[in-house]
Amino acid sequence: MKAVKTLAMLAAVALAAPALAQEKPAPAAPGYTMPQTATFDMKAAHGGTYRIFVSFPKGAPPEGGYPVLYILDGNALFASFAETRRMMEWSPGDKAIVVGVGYPTDEAYDVRRIDDFTGAPTTSGAYAKFAKEKSGGWDRFLDFLTGELRSEIGKRYKTNADRQSLFGHSLGGLFALHTLYTRPGAFHAIIAASPSIFWHEAITLKEERDFAARLKAGGVPKVARLLVVAGDREEAILERWDAEDFVQRIAPLSAWGLRTRSEIFAGEGHMTVPVRAVPATLRFAVNWP
Template sequence: MKNAILGPLLLLGAGVLAAPVLPVLAQDAAPVATPYVMPDTEVWDMPAAHGQTYRIYVSRPAGEVPEGGYPVLYVLDGNAMFAGFAEARRIQGVYSQGLDKMIVVAIGYPNDLPYDPRRMGDFTAPIAHPVLKALYKDHPSGGRDRFLSFLMDRVRPEIARRYGVNPLRQSLYGHSLGGLFALHVLYSRPGAFHTIIAASPSIWWDDQAILAEERAFRARLEKEPALASGSRLLILAGEREETPVSLTDSIALGKRLEPLSALGLRSSHMVLDGETHITVPSRSVTTALRAAMQWP
């Protein structure tokens, strides 16, 4: 069902919206403001098996589906990220370079908050460090695997049912804790996505617990190189990250994973000059779209 995204960040539930009718103004009458409707977008709410409801945003091209189907980029923190990704995708069609010929699917929450508190529960493992556990005792955590199941078993099949997609060209973008989650997806389900983009990943979280997963991932690849054959990982960070370890950890991860190219993992890392932790997403949109469109 066609829907619309109202900006900035004024979100509607499912339903069909007609283009707004602009009133005819009498001379000297004050203009009447109407909501902005973002073209080529749809939105609906989807319940998960674990009882939570998520908001699914879609930006897709008009016209015939290409042979083999559209590439798909899944974006976490959809409330904050979708508008930027959707318009960046759409405007690429002005010069017919092909970067608009993809589908962007953002996963968010049914409210108007840019960052819903539930994200911490969806993107993290159970907290082990006692200090962090005490600090966040009133916040949700530890639900990353059930959220991953929702993404893989509910969202992806629904997108495939509604649109003509290429099952081999699926990418995932996450920022901050979402970037940490994206690394967990790579480590726990290598090959599930052709491209993973981890922007300012919170590797520091829970006393760097993600490093144990990285080591286990490396050991798996050494035994079964085919697991990550052809997969891509792009690590992004801002030059002016407010927490310096966000930058140093990202650079170090990129260097550690470079030798895995011999086992089929194509990894790269990039520092975005002048960007802070919260500005990395807007700066990285086009870079992420290009990474998602790379093939093979």
């Protein structure tokens, strides 16, 4: 009888063993690291710290250095641009460096972007919930972008100072237009995706009118070319309407040297426009002239 009980206990242990093995968690697999990329944190002269993401080509740089495309909201958008840039290396054409400018966080977006991308608190009811957030720092951020950061990227990689481009989406698109209006020669190309012109509409429209007047008067010796994109399913329809109206207003300035292109992406909402815009942005940024 004792032998029978012993055999029964052994059988029970044997049957339980697979179940116990299944309950033990598997070792964590390593995370995916994107090839041909690097990241570093950089403290700006104004005191803020930014997380910088870089995607770079293989091989020797071209004569004159690589074109550089700066992507705002780097935490959210860098990966899409970086992998597409890497795939485009397989096709004939210019290689480029992509630099994502973000914040030291694992979140896609950081509230600091409101301060960095705007000139004042919002006057739009659509953005009322953000009215109390810190804002108005876009010139300070632009100084960092075109000064300290550009210099640092130039130290780490061989870059072409005459082929620097900027991509911004939503509030980043608003910032991109501010850059065009106030420092029109700072970039070779500017891409504004679903720009939130209505954040503080009066300020932005005045900047546009002042820029147009200076351009017509011959006071802008060098001006970036401009690509404006939006989606036909923008949740805030003003972002589509404003983009369309803006392009109609700005297109006549081609007579004074502003080259503008635009596209409305079918089937895309506000948050999917940047992904759809990646190939068009890279081609627009790296093509020469």
